[in-house]
Amino acid sequence: MRSFLKIIYLSIFITIFASCSKEYEVPQDLVVHxxxxxxLNAYYLYQHEITDLADTRFNSDQQLNTYLSTFPDYNSLFxxxxxxxxxxxxxxxxxxxIHTSELRTAFANGLEFGIIAEPNNTENVLGYVTHILPNSDxxxxxxxxxxxxxxxxxxxxxxxxxxxxxxxxxxxxxxxMASFNGTASIPNAKIVPLEKQNYYYTPTxxxxxxxxxxxxxxxxxxxxxxxxxxxxxxxxxxxSLKNQNVxxxxxxxxxxxxxxxxxxxxxxxxxxxxxxxxxxxxxKEEWNSxxxxxxxxxxxDSLLTxxxxxxxxxxxxxxxNLKDVYIIxxxxxFSGSSAVELLINSLKPYINVHIIGNKTAGNNTGxxxxxxxxxxxxxxxxxxxxxxxxxxxxxxxxxxxQTYSNGFEPNIILCQNExxxxxxxxxxxxxxxxNRVLTYISTGSSGANSICNPSNFEYLFxxxxxxxxxxxxxxxxxxxxxxx
Numbered sequence: 001m002r003s004f005l006k007i008i009y010l011s012i013f014i015t016i017f018a019s020c021s022k023e024y025e026v027p028q029d030l031v032v033h034x035x036x037x038x039x040l041n042a043y044y045l046y047q048h049e050i051t052d053l054a055d056t057r058f059n060s061d062q063q064l065n066t067y068l069s070t071f072p073d074y075n076s077l078f079x080x081x082x083x084x085x086x087x088x089x090x091x092x093x094x095x096x097x098i099h100t101s102e103l104r105t106a107f108a109n110g111l112e113f114g115i116i117a118e119p120n121n122t123e124n125v126l127g128y129v130t131h132i133l134p135n136s137d138x139x140x141x142x143x144x145x146x147x148x149x150x151x152x153x154x155x156x157x158x159x160x161x162x163x164x165x166x167x168x169x170x171x172x173x174x175x176x177m178a179s180f181n182g183t184a185s186i187p188n189a190k191i192v193p194l195e196k197q198n199y200y201y202t203p204t205x206x207x208x209x210x211x212x213x214x215x216x217x218x219x220x221x222x223x224x225x226x227x228x229x230x231x232x233x234x235x236x237x238x239x240s241l242k243n244q245n246v247x248x249x250x251x252x253x254x255x256x257x258x259x260x261x262x263x264x265x266x267x268x269x270x271x272x273x274x275x276x277x278x279x280x281x282x283x284k285e286e287w288n289s290x291x292x293x294x295x296x297x298x299x300x301d302s303l304l305t306x307x308x309x310x311x312x313x314x315x316x317x318x319x320x321n322l323k324d325v326y327i328i329x330x331x332x333x334f335s336g337s338s339a340v341e342l343l344i345n346s347l348k349p350y351i352n353v354h355i356i357g358n359k360t361a362g363n364n365t366g367x368x369x370x371x372x373x374x375x376x377x378x379x380x381x382x383x384x385x386x387x388x389x390x391x392x393x394x395x396x397x398x399x400x401x402q403t404y405s406n407g408f409e410p411n412i413i414l415c416q417n418e419x420x421x422x423x424x425x426x427x428x429x430x431x432x433x434x435n436r437v438l439t440y441i442s443t444g445s446s447g448a449n450s451i452c453n454p455s456n457f458e459y460l461f462x463x464x465x466x467x468x469x470x471x472x473x474x475x476x477x478x479x480x481x482x483x484x
Contacts, residue, residue, distance in 0.1 A: 026065070032387050033068040035372040036078050036091070043376075043393045043480075045365060046083045047288050053081055074387065088367060088392050088473045095378070095388035098369060103229050104201040104257075107171075109194040110136020111143070112255065114420065115162055117458035118150075118185055123158045125460060126150055126178065126185050127166070128420045131255065134202055143175070143192045146423040150185055151176035159460070167463075171196040182421050182455050203233030205255065208427045209244050212442055218246035218320070219427055219434070225259040225469060226339045231268050235311055238272040239318040246320060248441055249273060252328045252426075254357070254418075254433070258337035259469035263305050263366065263476045266342050268317060271307045274351055275319015278309040282346045284397040285366065285476065291393070294481065302479055322351060326437055329357030330414040338363035338473045341404055342396055349399040355410040356437055362407035365392045366474045375482045396474070412440060415452035417459050 026034045040053055047053045058064040071077040078091045092098050110133035118124040127149045132138045151157060152165040152173050165173070177190035206221035218241040224230055241249070267282055283305035286292060295303050310316050327344065329336045336344075341360050344353050370389040373380035397403050414433060424430035429438060436447055453459075 026061075030065055030068050031382070032074040032372075032385055033071065033077055034065075035382070035387065036074050036389065037064065037068060037081070039370045039372075039376065039389045040078075040081050040391060043288065043291055043368070043370065043391065044081070044089070045288050045392045045394060046086065047290065049083055050081055078389070082391075086392060088363075088365065088471075090390045090472070092369075092388045092390060094386045095369070095371060095381075096386065098388060098390065104224050106199050106201070107196050108133070108136065108199045109196045110138035110199065111175075111194060112463045113149075113166070114417075114459065114463070115157075115461035116420065117159065117460060119183055119455070119457070123160075124150070124185075125157045125159055125162050126180060127157060127162070127175075128180075128423075130418070130423070130462070130464070131205075131426055133199065134205070136199055137195045137197055138192075141192050141194065142190075143177075145426060146420075148178045148180040148185065149175040149192075150178040150187055162461070167466075180421075203230045204237045206252075206427050207237055207240065209241075209246065210427075210429075210438065212438055215248055215441060216244065216246050217248045217250060217438070217441065218244070219250045219252065221252040221255065221426060223255045223257065223464075225257055226261040226265050226269065226337075227259075228262065228265055231265055231311055232315065234269065235272060235315065235318050238320060242318050242320055247322075248324055248326070249320060249322055250326045250328065250434070250437055252434070253336070253340065254328055254330045255464050256337070256340075257464070257468050258471055259339070260337070260472040261339035261342075261474055263342070263474060266339055266346065266474070267305050267308055268311060269343060270347055271309065271317045271319055273320060273322055273325050273347065274307065275317065276321045277307045277350055279306050280350075281305075281399045282307050283342070284399070284401065285394045285478075286397060287394045298481070299479065324352045324354065324441075326354045326356060326441065328414075328433060328437065329355060329360070329410070330418070330433055336360040336408075337471050341408065342474055344408055345396065345398050345402065345404045348402070354412075354440070355408055356412040356433070356440075357410050357414045358416070359409055360404070360407040362405045363471065363473060364396050364404045366394045366396055366476050367391060367472070368393050368476055368478055376480050390472070390475075392473070394476070412436060412446045413449050415450055417453065417457075419450070420457070421455075 075091060082089050112130045113127050114130055115125050115127050118126045129145050129147045131145050152175060172195045175192045177188055179186045179188050201224055204220055205223040208219045210217040210219055263283060270282055281304050285303045341363055347353050367390050370376040371378050372382040395403055422432055424432055429435045440446055
């Protein structure tokens with residue numbers, strides 16, 4: 001929770017059911033039910049749209065309990081109290097499992113790839129290399145982005161066996177490579193042995209400086225989530241860029257796994273990109289019609305997130321003082337995570353944010369973890385159960401009160417899938433997507449939109465898509481009032 005002094009009071013926006021009177025005790029079999037209803041009644045963003053969450057729905061504790069007892073379990077109660085379009089709010093059975101920030105690891109050989117149906121063949125498929133993870137087993141083998149393979153251990157890849165052979169099969173196998181011109185796949189003599197190992201994903205996949213005319217362009221390919229685990233390493237990457245005096249920045253997220261984040265992490269990334277707006281308002285919060293007036297009256301500053309200048313007490317943020325940032329969102333059906341959207345919206349009043357890829361989804365809401373206690377915080381929680389709620393409780397706005405429920409239109413539109421016949425080299429102008437961004441930077445022209453998939457390939461699988469996390473949205477830490 002944010003470091004504010006707790007205000008002990010009877011909140012005017014929480015109904016008489018937000019706490020039990022001393023004379024009335026909640027039946028044991030309804031304790032969690034009671035917590036679910038009261039937590040959502042107090043803070044759910046869409047509380048005003050749910051009839052059964054209305055403050056006037058029940059006239060007494062007994063009436064509320066009669067209603068709660070009609071649900072066989074608290075999960076069904078929780079689901080019934082959400083609007084139909086809400087796929088973010090969740091109930092967690094064990095609060096010990098939430099918000100655990102860990103470095104990303106896997107048992108992997110380092111090959112990232114896609115699969116298409118082989119043209120003119122009803123059963124066979126063909127694999128293509130999208131990229132190789134640094135410091136992996138594959139990084140030490142003779143295999144590169146843009147190459148094709150047709151078999152594993154001499155077994156032809158088909159629509160029914162490629163997952164078993166490449167993903168769920170042996171830890172050690174050999175790939176039989178092939179030449180492919182877009183029509184015919186021809187096996188060649190090249191064989192690549194691969195071995196799965198314990199693998200630690202580097203914080204930044206690729207970092208480069210690209211000089212184009214008078215521009216010194218920083219290029220960062222980032223493939224992890226935006227959790228606090230990576231902020232220090234990302235800050236070090238930005239220090240390297242800062243020391244090389246970059247004038248523009250490209251953040252390539254086409255192989256990013258997405259996922260949720262905390263507002264704090266997004267504010268830190270925003271400060272790394274900029275750096276010249278310390279203490280100015282970056283993000284505003286808008287809660288439901290019951291909570292918002294109380295926050296405005298009692299702790300208005302808690303609704304604002306400002307540009308920070310430090311990661312922690314001893315680590316300054318390495319801001320680049322940029323006026324332009326270019327964010328590549330292209331990827332198989334990837335329209336950007338809620339974390340990226342919040343970053344885009346928050347920076348827009350201050351610098352030029354150029355979006356390359358697809359229209360974003362419009363995930364403009366935030367969540368909080370509610371525990372069963374008088375202030376919904378963890379320390380005073382009811383220890384008889386481990387249920388916690390993570391409902392949507394607010395919408396995000398930027399300094400200019402702009403939000404993004406309809407998503408963001410891209411400055412440059414890219415195809416859903418890269419051109420597998422012309423992938424180029426990541427971080428170099430031979431990569432068609434990067435080259436197009438570099439042209440846009442130097443000329444201002446977005447260029448003609450490509451004809452997508454002219455060969456009509458049937459894309460079946462992408463190894464990055466299966467790694468992408470369920471986007472649980474953006475979480476905040478907020479000092480909530482006591483209810484007793």
